[in-house]
Amino acid sequence: MTFTTTKLLCWVLIRVVATKEGLDLLDKAVHRMPVHYKQHIDGCLSDTIGEHGLSEVELAPMVDAAEKATSDLGNGVIQGAAEILALPTQRDDLAHLDAIAEEMRSRFETLIVLGTGGSSLGGRAITALRPDNAMKLQFVDNLDPATMSGLLDGTDFSRTGFLVVSKSGATSETMAQYLVSFAATQATLGGDASSHFVVITDPFDSPLRHLASVRGHTILDHDPGVGGRFSVLSNVGMLPAAIGGLNTNEVRSGAADVLEQALGSSAAETCPSALGAAICLGLARHRDARMSVLMPYADTLEPFAAWYCQLWAESLGKGGKGTTPVRALGPVDQHSQLQLYLDGPKDKIFTIVETAISGEGHEISDFEEAPASIEYLLGNSIGDLVAAQQLATRNTLIEHKCPTRFFSVPRIEESSMGALFMHFMLETMIAARMLGVDAFNQPAVEDGKARMRTYLENR
Amino acid sequence: MTFTTTKLLCWVLIRVVATKEGLDLLDKAVHRMPVHYKQHIDGCLSDTIGEHGLSEVELAPMVDAAEKATSDLGNGVIQGAAEILALPTQRDDLAHLDAIAEEMRSRFETLIVLGTGGSSLGGRAITALRPDNAMKLQFVDNLDPATMSGLLDGTDFSRTGFLVVSKSGATSETMAQYLVSFAATQATLGGDASSHFVVITDPFDSPLRHLASVRGHTILDHDPGVGGRFSVLSNVGMLPAAIGGLNTNEVRSGAADVLEQALGSSAAETCPSALGAAICLGLARHRDARMSVLMPYADTLEPFAAWYCQLWAESLGKGGKGTTPVRALGPVDQHSQLQLYLDGPKDKIFTIVETAISGEGHEISDFEEAPASIEYLLGNSIGDLVAAQQLATRNTLIEHKCPTRFFSVPRIEESSMGALFMHFMLETMIAARMLGVDAFNQPAVEDGKARMRTYLENR
Structure with missing residues (x-):
């Protein structure tokens, strides 16, 4: 006792x-x-x-x-907890995230975050705090043909960046979102499309990792020890937070x-x-x-x-x-x-x-x-x-x-x-x-x- | 049996x-x-x-x-059901709602709907179907100081209409939303503010009814026999639907x-x-x-x-x-x-x-x-x-x-x-x-x- x-x-x-x-x-x-x-x-x-x-x-x-x-x-003693509990005191990754965020803010008016479930909910929760003058963030976490069509039809691709988050790199909703979004971006921007995409995914072979690598997107490793629903303090939540102008250190x-x-x-x-x-x-x-x-x-x-x-x-x-x-x-x-x-x-x-x-x-x-x-x-x-x-x-x-x-x-x-x-x-x-x-x-x-x-x- | x-x-x-x-x-x-x-x-x-x-x-x-x-x-036999069950076959009110909708669409770019709970949920549900080119509708159903400030700070009052829905005409959230919205509109537009507001409320004496009458807003009677959560087929749901370009008859x-x-x-x-x-x-x-x-x-x-x-x-x-x-x-x-x-x-x-x-x-x-x-x-x-x-x-x-x-x-x-x-x-x-x-x-x-x-x- x-x-x-x-x-x-x-x-x-x-x-x-x-x-x-x-x-x-x-x-x-x-x-x-x-x-x-x-x-x-x-x-x-x-x-x-x-x-x-x-x-x-x-x-x-x-x-x-x-x-x-x-x-x-x-x-x-609890298998799987250590990596999550290591995140709060981690600081060495934040400068890199801030730099990526700074670049995205300078290039784009809107950031569209593609990802479902744990790849989206943490980022959504923390960025709800962002100031009114922050960069426009749009989270697309559901899969719906009308919503995707409305989104892509209304997008000025030259001023839009995409953040694609899938731990496994194989989630079908996120892959579908990504594939049609990249195709639409490429149809407008050609070879420049690749630089509009940042990907967060496990450091293992997967369809998303493969495509991101072949196409030359910026890739950040998803912490393989941290599952989606516990990932808000990792780059999955902290990169959107930084892009939204929030202090991730805090x-x-x-x-x-x-x-x-x-x-x-x-x-x-x-x-x-x-x-x-x-x-x-x-x-x-x-x-x-x-x-x-x-x-x-x-x-x-x-x-x-x-x-x-x-x-x-x-x-x-x-x-x-x-x-x-x-x-x-x-x-x-x-x-x-x-x-x-x-x-x-x-x-x-x-x-x-x-x-x-x-x-x-x-x-x-x-x-x-x-x-x-x-x-x-x-x-x-x-x-x-x-x-x-x-x-x-x-x-x-x-x-x-x-x-x-x-x-x-x-x-x-x-x-x-x-x-x-x-x-x-x-x-x-x-x-x-x-x-x-x-x-x-x-x-x-x-x-x-x-x-x-x-x-x-x-x- | x-x-x-x-x-x-x-x-x-x-x-x-x-x-x-x-x-x-x-x-x-x-x-x-x-x-x-x-x-x-x-x-x-x-x-x-x-x-x-x-x-x-x-x-x-x-x-x-x-x-x-x-x-x-x-x-x-069931007290309170008859008025609700009479709504589906009612048609004589729709032309009037369409006329109001037409006028609002011609005068305003955005309609802000103020109301909480049953005054909002039905309208929200039906207008989710409106086409992409419909008038912009914004439902404000919660009460939050930051949200209200953000809303009013970002509003071009000359091109914005308000629909205020409260069955009792006394719901505190809706009254608060209405009072600050009208004050802000009046501060910009002066005497013209009144014509930017349409009110749906019970045909009885209430603070909202009183103010709407004194100020000269357009007033529609809320069906007194139909409670908020059963009101979607009444003007509470059908006016937003008409404003959103939907066929209320259907x-x-x-x-x-x-x-x-x-x-x-x-x-x-x-x-x-x-x-x-x-x-x-x-x-x-x-x-x-x-x-x-x-x-x-x-x-x-x-x-x-x-x-x-x-x-x-x-x-x-x-x-x-x-x-x-x-x-x-x-x-x-x-x-x-x-x-x-x-x-x-x-x-x-x-x-x-x-x-x-x-x-x-x-x-x-x-x-x-x-x-x-x-x-x-x-x-x-x-x-x-x-x-x-x-x-x-x-x-x-x-x-x-x-x-x-x-x-x-x-x-x-x-x-x-x-x-x-x-x-x-x-x-x-x-x-x-x-x-x-x-x-x-x-x-x-x-x-x-x-x-x-x-x-x-x-x-």
Whole structure:
């Protein structure tokens, strides 16, 4: 038992003495590092929400298991984790990525990123932060004939670059996207087309690698030890980030802070990811929480929620295990999903991501013809409204006894995004270890791929 | 019992004799109407997927109940349904909507639609079909200070119109969006600002109605008997559709075909919606299918899946009842969620929406340096690939014994979209009746709204 009785007592005491003060104390104890975010789990515990929450007796062994899994992560016992955990402290590759980004920005108006699933979601999530004046980025992650035709018909190829991302170098959607995009570019630009393409792929023989080499595209190695859904901190996420004018060093620093704190002691007090995994799996085991709803209150975090869904689903959904991630977005999904969340079956855990958004954006001014019934809006900024809404939703969920944790993110910026990426990657890896599944493979989808290929070959 | 033994026997016989021929026969019997779509439920039955599917003994009483509910819909027993079911055959309002649309297209380059939840999702879903040369439409359904600022900073107000949709005329997000948008427009255009706004709201006193009246905006009545999530066939969906250059008459005709067939006999053979509701609730009751995954294989149907999620969640999620809708998109989510779907817990029903997409889009040409490993792609169009993928995914799900139904939609166009809207609205109303919940209210969210208002007033 790494989670000793003393530690459990201490942790429970801090929380129980007085809820708010207890949490503040715990926060102070936990956050010696720069505070990129805080996780609050009180709304998942039976002390707060009664029978739908976890009791300390139920939580303690889950925390033990999570601490053991975290310790295994730090000790290199978990096959496939080391390469991912090496990324946050890596710096020597960033200058090269910045140089490529600088060149692309100078040559092109638009960058089209071709890639599907893990080759796209991380890049999408981090580049949602890019400033308005950044280079135009377009991620094409689905395969749809009308979308591809619309894209290529509307492209000024002379001012457009392509970034093609496929770890295996054989993903059929990405190969199809690439083949028609290159053919269209070449039809317009001839021999110059090749220099418009940058490729990220494994350093092994593959159709994409072969073609990129024959055609003379710039090639970057995909880290062969890092699977797509864990690749956001590698060049797969950092090159789009750099092209979008973001500080990639800060992204990795934020992730490194979280990682260092987590693995420094492997204890739940200093590893919010371990506590998060313990809560999620504890609620799944003891309270039938089949779904994990991630609901951020910021448009810039919408792609982050999609990234999380792949990470959690594909890493854990094996051998009948796993829970289903559901992405939501506040406040809009208050008008779409909240009725079900509050009053439907109690089969979910909710993770609300709140930001310090008060005072941001346009102010709703008072004006002459204002009816009394909207007085409550006047003098507030759009950010004030959103701040009130995220607080109201969190508290309403808790009031309805729905297991709810929330993250406070003071500021959505490169370092806090890096921290959030790392939090959820750690949480997922810890959860996989606790469930006894391999976080890094996806065996079931291979069956569908083989079937698709057979259908095409037998047309 | 409306579902007699003879009918059950007949239905089972048709299906059992020989699966494919049986289904074709059934299809022929069922579809005297124009065939906008076909629903195939075989992959949800124990004959096909064994113990994870429904047996005939389990399904029959669910079908009975669904037929009874359908009959109640037709007989006007269900409070709140009549106004919704009157929409498909309504025509007298369309010329007026077309005239407003024509005027907006002539005056503006861009239309910004302000509204959240049901005021936005239907319009988004239908206008996803608009041709490339249609007027630019931008739906602002979330509230985010950065997004609103970016929007207003980048707007040429002289060439921009606004459509403001709020049934109650008091929704705080929409009121906030409207107030800052009008203030910004007025700051630029002065007295001309008023004519840039069209408002759809209930014909009762409300802050939005009051302001629209005082300021002289064009006002259209929101049908007071039709709630937001059922409003797509009303002016809430049809005005954006008309502005996007779509044939609203065709949308309603497609819906009318489905409705007429469904209510003509109230029998499951002629009401795919009743059969769908029976399958969904049967799997929820007997096989713990907590989630209903809608996965279309077309980018244009992505907003449709979001529309479905609100419809199903908010209509059924009451008193501990309901199941959770999950939206997915093919093929991209094959690389994100499919591993979990195939090999995770068996707690879902999958609805795949397939389109006749073969041959569409760019062809992947053969070329000199093509490696042998991509030969299977060459000579195929992007549409051929997607066709193979939707077929592969459906069959892989069934092979993995996941309850799976699929819709074949020959062509995504106005009439088939109308048909799909009607199918799922009927399915939802039938399911609500079977569960004994009111499909048309959303009592739990009022609590959160009151809390938010209190927070703002006490700032």
